[in-house]
Amino acid sequence: MKMMQSKGHRIILITNEYPNVEKHLVAKYYDGIEIVFTDASLENFQTHQNLNNSFLMWKALDDLIEANEIKLDFVVIPDCGSEGFFMILNQTLYGKYPDIKFVVEVEGPMNMVAVKNRDSVDEHFTITGLMEEFTFRNSKYFTFPTEIMMKELKDQIKIEEINYKLVPNLVNNDFVPGAAKHNPVTKNIFFVGRLEYRKGADLLIQAFIQIIEEEKYNDAQLYFVGKDQYWNDYGKTFQEYWCEKLTSQQLSKIHFLQFLPHDELIERLAESRVCVFPSRWEPFGNVALEAILAGVPVIVPKGTGLAEIVDRDYDWLFEAENIGELKNVLKKALDETEDNLILRSENLVKRAKEVLAISEESFCSFLEETKEGKGIALNEKRHDAKLIFEIFSVYIQLTGNPGKKFKEMQKDYFKVNQLYQDISKFYAELQTQFDQVNKENLILKKYLNVLQNGKVSQ
Structure with a gap:
């Protein structure tokens, strides 16, 4: 946002007012x-936070446009969480905001993350997933941080053409080369992130305990920096499981630091050989x-x-989930000379700066191209009324008061029903059958009238 502001654009941030939010700090940051x-x-949807947040975001946008x-x-x-659902719904269904171009920043849909993470997918996740799907299907402009994320979303929603731009994520300005003097001669291995299934913390801990069995690597240390998470597979948190499973000797070389503030994290990263x-x-x-920008090589x-x-020529890579390959790359990192580590770090920092430069240029150029109407000619009617009905039918089940909620939502979403009637072939067939039954009823009435009165009614 600050980048766009620096280029002369007027930027307005709409955000939720969470409990205990300190507005002056938010204003200072932005x-x-x-x-x-x-x-x-x-608040309209008390039992589903994402649905409610999306409604509040849309209402704030609508009030802003109408009042000012x-x-x-x-x-x-x-x-994530489909905060734009009600905005896209109003544009698609009611024809509001015809001149506004809604751009969806795709960084990892909440429902996709839940599935990849083996989380329990309950009614809350089901609704969020449906909201995200509707938003994706009915949006025309997208940004993706990577090519792989773009391909995964296209495969998920089964859309061949997407008007998009690759825009790598920008990162915190605290992470810059020289923020803390890097000491590559240590044998400290760092993991930074939530201790959850998709992050692969278990793969690293298994590779590490195999490595330290060799005397050559016996002085290596492993640090986990991130919030401990509950694992369904373990029936307990990650840290609880491994602290019970490992020997005291193994645990003496493994450290759980939990979440660290940026300044402390930078200092810790400076003490690591590899992240x-x-x-x-x-x-x-x-x-x-961020680790690369701080001068730390990565695997x-x-x-x-x-x-x-x-x-593309980077060699500290391994096949995802392959513990054997990960172990071999870790050994390479621990065996690397100090001079080579410094050279690797310098090359990575250069690459990271290129990524950030691409991000700034790509987003600005995408907005300019989009404003001028360039890009892919997309299908104007992707909306699926069945998706909308499914979202609110699941919500009704969640509330525990289906009769009252259904009557309330019937008033607000009457047009959804109308749309469904218009686009549904099944409805058209039923209508035809209904008309035929009506004709037959009229004939039967006339026949009965003849039987009763001896004459045909007019």
């Missing part, structure tokens, strides 16, 4: 950017880019967004 907080008193008569060229909406990101699935990898898996961050 210095110079207009901020509009949603009105939490308008502001002409907006673009509205950029994040994919490992063993994800099973990753759309981009903000933390990997990343092939076939993920992480591999798109590093140079």
